[in-house]
Amino acid sequence: MNLSAPPPDTAQRYEMLQAGLDLLDQGLTVFDAGLRLVAWNEPFLRLLDFPAAMAYVGAPFESFIRFNAARGEYGPGDSESQITERIAAAGSFAAHVTERQRPNGRVLLLRGEPLADKGFVTLYSDVTEQRYIENLAEYQNIQLEERVRRRTAQLENANANLTRANTENTRIAAALRRSEERLRLINDTIPILIGYVDANEVYQYANKGYSDWYGHPEGGVTGRGVREVIGEQVYGQVRDSVRRALAGQQVTYEYQMDRLGQTVFARSTLVPEVGPESETLGFFVFSHEITEQKRMQAALVQAQKMEAIGQLTGGLAHDFNNLLTVIIGNLAALQDHRPGDSEVNEFVEPALQSARRGVQLIKRLLTFSRQQPLEPQAVDIGQLIVSLAKLVRRSLPESIAVSTDLPSALHALVDPGQLESALLNFALNARDAMPAGGRLHIAARPVELSTDAAAFDVPPGAYAMIEVVDNGSGMDAATLARVFEPFFTTKRFGLGSGLGLSMAYGFAKQSGGGVLIQSQPGQGTTVLMVLPLTAPEQDSDAPLDDAPLLLGGELVLLVEDEPNVRRVVRQQLIDLGYPVIEAENGAQALEMIEHIPDIAIIVSDIIMPGGIDGRQLAEWVRQHRHPIRILLMSGYADENDDQGTSDLPLLAKPFVRQDLARALQRVNRGKA
Template sequence: LRANEARFLAIMDHTPLTVSLKDRAGRYTFVNRALQDYLGRPPEEILGRTLADFRPHIFADAMSAHDRDVIAEKRAIQREIRDPEGARDFLAVKFPVLEDGEVSALGTIMLDITELKRMQSTLVHAQKMEALGQLTGGIAHDFNNLLTAILLNSDVLASRIENPSLRALAEAMRGAADRGADLTRRLLAFGRQQALEPRPTDVNELLWRMEPLMHRTLGEHIEIALERADALWLAQVDSGQLENAVLNLAVNARDAMPSRGRLTIETANVELDETAARFDAKPGDYVMVAVSDTGSGMSEQVLAHVFEPFFTTKEVGRGTGLGLSMVYGFVKQSGGHVQVYSELGVGTVVKLYLPRAHEAAATEPAGAATAELPHGDEVILLVEDDALVRAHAEHQLASLGYRVVAAEQAVQALQLMNDGLRPDLLFTDMVMPGGINGRELGERARQLLPGLKVLYTTGYAGAASVALATDALSSPYVLGKPYRRRDLATKVRAVLDESAAG
């Protein structure tokens, strides 16, 4: 019997579960080592006392109510209970010890499920953000086709109309379309469906170059401090989109400090280990950019929705609710991670973890854009399923001197080439009906015509084409929708002028 008791005690003291026995009055008669550690007391200070002697009454009262139900029903009952003092969640199983059909004592086994609930919450949040990303990306795709036609037409009208009042209307239309294009870019950024050009980037230098812009944008009442780490790694990131993200965070910080305040931007090298999975991040080396303010801060309720598109606490007309959504989508698409810390009345810190680059930073090519639009006389095979966009793109390319052959679907384009068409450039939409997407069309076209130049256009890299289009979307051979006449002219000329190896 003594050996059995020793084995029982050894098992109880080595289990990670908290195990206890209490009498009907709630006084402890047995506690294992896990419960002793949880209460922070040796057994002699626990036995003969109740839970209310050690923990907050709200927690003790919930446990006592659980005890009363077990006594009344004479059966084991399982519940989830939260200890507010330690902000921990437990799965508690209470069972009766019966003697002659009556409850003589109560047993309790508790499992700490705090981390499990946090991981469940993280998973639910990630799934919600993924669903929202797919929805917003789909809307942006259709909207971009409409905006492309509007922008191309308004460019032509604004340049050809001589009547000042009518020209003003055309320019107003172009301005409205530009604002719509900016909105769809933000939606695509949130949905991780924008075309990025990641390259090794010196983040310290980028922030140094941005400082004058931030001073002008934020105003004199905001003190700006840059704390740049020495020997900072290069980040593999689209530098232009990173500038937009940092500026978005800076403007949000300014709005949280209407009177005065301090904005601090800090950089550091960070190594995330396996515990990074708790925060929906991959282990590895990252360049961290932290943007902190001394503003009003956010409540837990606001923090739970802070990355959702169109969610904003600002008054009507002060913001779209897409700033942090865009930052979230951009960093996630770049292979990074975002964390937000905030406290009401203290301020907010947003940390961007950008993947480390293992190559030298590329230098920007010299040269500036000329006032005159690039043009040419080459043959372009245009493939676009949207009739409105196809008609206007064909017209604009022809006005630049190119000879254009248009097709509605990939099958028609392949048939044209099989029939003898020899284009200098294939300009194709990425997402099309008919079973062949733009990426596949480009591959088949190059089988027919090795060395053919290919330029893709897309307003949406949806789930159906993301795997096939990944290489194209991260290359320079993509013209994002909606595009302006200058964008079209510049990109087409650039691709035609590149070597056939492209």
Template sequence: MHLDTPATLLLVDDEPEILVALADLFEDEFRVLTAPSGPHGLEILAAEPDVHVIISDQRMPEMTGDAFLGRARQVSQAEALLLTGYADLEAVINALNHGRIAGYAPKPWEPAALLSMVRNAAERFRLGRSLETEQALLQGLLESSADPLSFKDAQGRFVRLNAAKAAALARPLEACLHHEEAAMLDRPAAAAALRRADAEAMARRRPVEVVEQRQEAGAPPRWVRISRIPILGRDGQPTHLATVEHDMTEQRALEERLHQAEKMQALGTMAGGIAHDFNNLLTAILGSLELLLHSGMAQPRQERLVKNAILAAERGSTLTQRLLSFSRKRDLQLRASDVNRLVTDVEDLLLRSLGDAITLHRQLADALWPAMVDPEQFGLALLNLCINSRDAMPEGGSITLRTRNVSVGEEEVGDLAGGDYVAIAVSDTGSGMPPEVMAQAFEPFFTTKEVGKGTGLGLSMVYGLTRQSGGTTVITSVPGEGTTVELFLPRALRPAEAQASQDGVPQPAAHPVTVLVVDDDPAVRRVTATFLADLGHRVVEVPDGEAALRSLRDNPGIGLMVSDLVMPRMSGVELTRNARSLRPALPILLLTGYADPARVPEGYPVLRKPFRRADLAHCVAELLQG
């Protein structure tokens, strides 16, 4: 009952005058109920369970006061007072034993003394009810909490604990009560640390929270947040200590994954910008070298030097592909692919790259499902993984490529959704990875190789490829026993597509047209225009979208537009939209150093920089034929 609500009194007496006098004494301060007999009083108690104090006469015809209070005790927790008009010691003792009376008063009573006695009884009832409520709440908390909870005295002995805490100590709950927790620990160092932590919390006289790492034999480490809450007595000194332990291993893992995702996103944004500028430079370099090569070299030595420079520029192009793959800024060409065929096709390249000290084994599953993947990027990922394995085996060893069909349940494999996948594992017999290296393996620019021998982008590129394809990458490794990197690619719902080879030698255009080339980078614009001119097309060059729109208005003979996607003031997307409003049937080819797939207008072909002359010739021919 709320403290502002008056306490309820039940007055029981067979004399009406006494009831009136008692009611008059108490009614200003209490809610008063009256009954002329014991049986009538029991009826009121059955209907009014929230009675605080019962005042009963002893000498009544139907039921004596001590008998009535004994019966009342069975249905009510109210405080009881006995009124007696004569010295009946036996009745008082009987009421004390059976009715558990809190006191008795003689008739006639002294009003102030009786009023004080009733006030004290009502306050005892309130305190008792509050204590019961607190005990029920505490018991409910202890029983319902999955977290280990306990209360200790100043000597560290348990006075209360729940089943979760007892289970953590591997003991029955009853065996823990009144025993010191530190004494139950097997390791003396842990026991001493626990005593210090408890004593520090008691000395501070305020809650203390710490996070501990716990390592049990044969189990991964767990992180536990422990709150120690001193309970102070009336004098402000700590008398007991409450402890709450919450296992936050899963929460910590989620926080680490979120931090990793945020870091990858930030680095991906940076990598995308770098790749855009780098690809523009490579387009100009590769294009100029290719034009120089096809202009006719006077000496074989000059031709070798130019070809060597082209190979170096193509390696730079591979580096930007890695950057874009881990940052998920590369627009993958996902196709239903035969993974076994892709592994077989790249085997010769792998053998040339690995050297004689490495033995390559294949264990390719029969009836392998088709998988959704970019074949070009998959080959690059496989090459990266095999080179990493080679570097982990400086004295030689073996690499095994395995494929399999696998159906994954929800939350069975890291961040992978449930479903059907094609798994490709690359296993080596190398030095393996310690846990701290595995934790950083997918981070871009992280490498354990010497300076100049690794970019730190190989594994992050592989991870980016699988995540962008709808799968994931999982590493298992034991120091001294080798490493396995397994790629999970989503199963394709249609048969694998045949991998058609393209002729790398560009043919002159069958029907030359006037091509509008739009690019804010002069070097890239010149290379693109020269490639097109060599194919027999007439070329109009402009540096931005505004100039392009003016050319389209002024020159109705333009039959094709080739535009960069990322430009200042007016992007390629905006230019495409405006150009189509002027010339709805105009064929348009977009060029990009990197492109977030979401930014590319649907239905428009995209050629990635750096491109070769044959790549440009093929795209232009397809557009003009279409």
């Protein structure tokens, strides 16, 4: 059919109507506002010699004009300009009646009438015979009547076409309404908050997401002021941006707000709408939530801090442990040489204890920064807390009462020294929160975590839970959110490093557990630590004897770049009965190995200047199949081993003579 497909219930009527149109001897076309063919009849194609394939619903007006131009219908001249002129005239269509003589000599009368909603209808009549007999007066009246009759029929046909066009317009309007509904559905579904604010700071539009974001019902934003909708807290953050947008500037900013009991973040872009006179009519708002992005950024910053701490700690550990090696070695030697001198021991023993605390501090810092591996073992939590409670009681004032609730047997797989340090840190923080006195309770119990495992960021399973509770001053939400942040502290300058809780948290995570802190101002604080449960260990073999196995004066090559460390270790080796020669770097050591065949043992530091470190030295000895045993020393146990010497004994600095003796025992037992 030549009309667009009508609804099924009227299809037969449209077919009958089209058949009637095709019986007319006048041509008919109807074009819509977009200059697309809506309706036509067969006489139109016949009178203007158009191929039937050119006529279809939606055929462009331009295609017929170009067809005529191509076959010379418009005479000589620029065909493209003629085409442009005719298309422009059709776009601003006006009623007209005109005649056109076809190349075949036939004369056509064209009458065009605009439609109410743009577009136009055109009738094509073959008036060749009429013009021929116009000079015949007697025939003119008859022909005039015929023309009137035909005109009447044409008008009736035009009215019928107009009716059809109106019906089509109604259908198009319904389609537009459906399109608007779909567009609104899209606007309300996409994860973007969309709004429009006029020059008076009044919302003229807001999608559902925008209304939901600020807690208003759908449609409850339109017609209300910006300050009223978003509240004073947010308005104070965005006021300047709103004013800049109303001044014609596109603005992007971020803000935060309290929503459903949580702090959330959003990023907004304000796009001004500019009128024809360059005035700002208002602006569009496009916002999206960035709370998760902020959380990821905070996690990245935290990771960067941890990386910086790790790099700093790893760099300091070697040098600091070298210093402690000298201090502990000399103090221990003094104590050994003056065992019965109480006056000397009165000064030496506290110094040794402080130096050993320095060793533990370095180990804790390395563990916290993940640069030092833990030494986990099956620890009886109850026994450890009982022992720790004695130290805690001595560290707390009498105004603080300490109580415990411990199981008879509860074992966790942890590093005992790190666990003691973490629990002691919790206790000392509780002390600082109770300056006027209070209660400190330490308890432990086995738990099975399932859905609540997410709170500790651990997988579901069986854990040992340690609980440290005080009734002190507590913490507000802002402080609680930052307690595990490195270097964050609420203590006065010089009284806290801000690393205690961070290190405890790092130890727990590295052990496969987690830490959760619950606190409110004036309500005290509860620290919950969970650690993986384990079975108690069986009794192991007896430790190595402290007495060294002397090898009858085997020669030891000591390789150490620090003179003071080298002097201490040399004296320890001499005290153990070993003759010693020294090298201050790897290059000197290689030269000695090649020229002194009596060297039986090498005791070498790992990190040394000169291009050859301890591991490279050991690898060279192995490759050349020297029958020399090797003992490596290190002030930083996580130094990279890319030479494949990880199976060699490693003695961690600082150490005393008996530690060196036990290490040499292991070396000697590995002798072929």
